Every structure is written in C-alpha cells, then in structure tokens.
Amino acid sequence: MLLSGGLDSATTLAWALREGYACHCLSVDYGQRHRAELDAAAKIAVGLGASAHKILRLDLAAFGGSALTDASVAVPTDGVKAGIPVTYVPARNTILLSLALGWAEVLGAQSIFVGANAVDYSGYPDCRPVYLQAFEAMANLATKAGVEGRRMEVRAPLVDKSKAEIIRLALELGVNPAGTVTCYQPDASGAACGKCDACRIRKDGFAAARVPDTTRYKP
C-alpha cells in the first residue's frame, strides 16, 4: 500500500485494514517540498496498525519539472483552475506504483492499494481509473508472479468518492484528519497553508461533509 501521509491514503489504509488485509505501507521521500507528510505517514502506519512501513529515498528533484520537487517553481495559491497544474509530478504515481509492485512481489502480496481519487482532485492523469487499469494490466505482464498466474490487483477504493464522502469515511474508520498532511507546502510541523489546491479541495470537502475542519493551519 502506498501511504503518502495525506487524508486519502490514510483512509485507504484504514479501509483495507477493516477488510482484513495485512498492510505493508510504502512512503517515498522523493524530494517533495511537503516532507512533513512523511512524518505523518509514519505515525499513521503505527496508529492504525499496519504490519510494516518503509520510507524509500528517491531523488525525483534530479528531474525537476514540478512545483512539488523544484524549489524555483511556486505552488499556486490563487484557486483551483481547469487543466493539469504545475504541482503535477511527471510520472509520479507510475514510479510509486512500480516501487510498490516490486515490494509486493517480494512479499507475495496479491493487492496494491493506492489512495487515488478522480473526483475532487487536481486533475492529475495518473489518478484516473483508466490509468490504474492500464497499470494493473502492465503489472501482470511485468512480474514473475504474473507469469506464474498469481495475479496482482491494483485497488483504489476511494477513486470515485467525493472529498466529502472520503472525510465521512475517514471519521467512520477512526482516522484522525488532523494527523494527516494534505497541504503542498506545510510547515515542518505539518500545519497547512490553507491556500494551495490541495488545501482548498480538502477545506471544501469538510464544508460539504458538514463536519468541523480539524486541520491545523499555519498561524
């Protein structure tokens, strides 16, 4: 399971645990400016009862090309626009899912979970169901497990839920939203900016769900 430390992946972890899965969580320190999410991920994994948690280092900043990995590109804070924003990290989910696939095959796992969502999201192409299906098809041709008939499935239980539905589900499953980091530019403690696209989508989700927004915002 990919665990970013955000609300969606934390909720996905809680969901999979309720379904009875033994969850091995993978976070990747890829040079993201929101590194506070990695600390959150470690606490979430322990708090919810994951079987294991690994943080792998990978310097995607060496490629640049995104506001999340290139300090010279600012994170937009003037509202969610149409199209794919500069916070898009080229091939990020493909890279993350590939790493998860590698570990999953070593573990003998049958499922890879990812918190991808294609409703209240930033328009990233690698969050769409059609993409996730293509990844799964590729994965089953890529591996020894696939060739030997042990199919791997890619599961994104939140993919068609609204942010409000995800927040309600998170609360129902015992996830504390205040312990998750969604913001693209939090401070070192994980406090959110309240203005980036990720913050706006999350804030709107709390409003639509009619539950108090317990997110810690920067003063």
Add this chain to the structure above:
Amino acid sequence: MLLSGGLDSATTLAWALREGYACHCLSVDYGQRHRAELDAAAKIAVGLGASAHKILRLDLAAFGGSALTDASVAVPTDGVKAGIPVTYVPARNTILLSLALGWAEVLGAQSIFVGANAVDYSGYPDCRPVYLQAFEAMANLATKAGVEGRRMEVRAPLVDKSKAEIIRLALELGVNPAGTVTCYQPDASGAACGKCDACRIRKDGFAAARVPDTTRYKP
C-alpha cells in the same frame, strides 16, 4: 534512454545516436552487486556522445528478493536453466522505465529507449515485447504529455535479435564490448566472472558471431 552499462544498452545507445536521436541516459544505482556497470555506463555515455547522463540512487535492496540485490542469495554459476532465475529483480524494468518516463516527460522527449532483449536472455518477464507494449499503453495514460496528445513510445531495437546479432551490430556501430559490463558479479574493475548466466549468454554470443571475445575476465 536506460543505460545499464551492459552490452545491450550500450548498443541501443549507439543505434539511437546513429538514428539521429539526442540521447539523455539514465542509470540507476539500485543496490546491485554489479555496481561496476555504473562506472562503465558513465564512460559509455561520454564515449559514444550522449547529450546527458544521470545516475539516480534508489535502494531496491530494502525490498530484497533477488540475488542481484540481496548479498545472502548467491548468483548461480552452474549454467543457464529453464524458468526465471533468482537473479530476477522484482519489477526492475517497470521501476527503471517509470523513472525514465518521468525524466522523459520533463525533457519533452518522445521516445524511451531500452536495451531489452527476449531471445538470448535470462527469461525475465519484463524483457518481453508484450510487456513493453503494455508499459507504453500505460505510460500514455499516465502523463500530462499523453493526455495532451504527445505520445511517448517505448523502443527496444534489440528485442528480437540474437546475442550474436547484437555483438555484430555493436562492432558495426563502434561500441567496444570490452568497455561494457554484462557480468552479474564482476570485480570492482568490471572484470567478468565468466560463469554466471549473463556471462555464459554473452560468451556464447561471441562464439556464435565468430568474433574474438574481448571481454576482460577475472584472473
């Protein structure tokens, strides 16, 4: 372009350069026991005239599961067997191609080259044309470039060639086989063991091509 430092990827680089491509080469230091191939890759990139070369670090040894990344699993030296050997690294080509995809999108590249070969090879599932086609299909759904209609192609010009044909092509294109590292367990200088599957396949290739084997072997 993925450049491992082996004979096949060096030949692929020379082939793409002859076709007129400006080649940006990516090598990954993934904890492989044959790290000497990375030094070879750097020299090959400069020697053949690549536009750029990056070595990215990624600790796949954290997952284990392969003789190439786990020091406690020995590399077999008793001859090439049927089936997928313990030198298979789970999801390796998927991880490497995903990283190449990320960089390629940042560069605005249209092609990803890989030295995969499915004739005289170790039976790895992620070297087969059917896998490479599935990766390409997934890649075009994964990226902003793909969504915007700038298709990415995955090219493996050696995929259906025998090792003998690759060796003849390498010589024709000015690749010096002695400067490439194929062995799974070379010494620090890159000298080959002569006994692992990769060495055996290469040695048989030289014999079949009827050209002198200039590989440096360990004393």
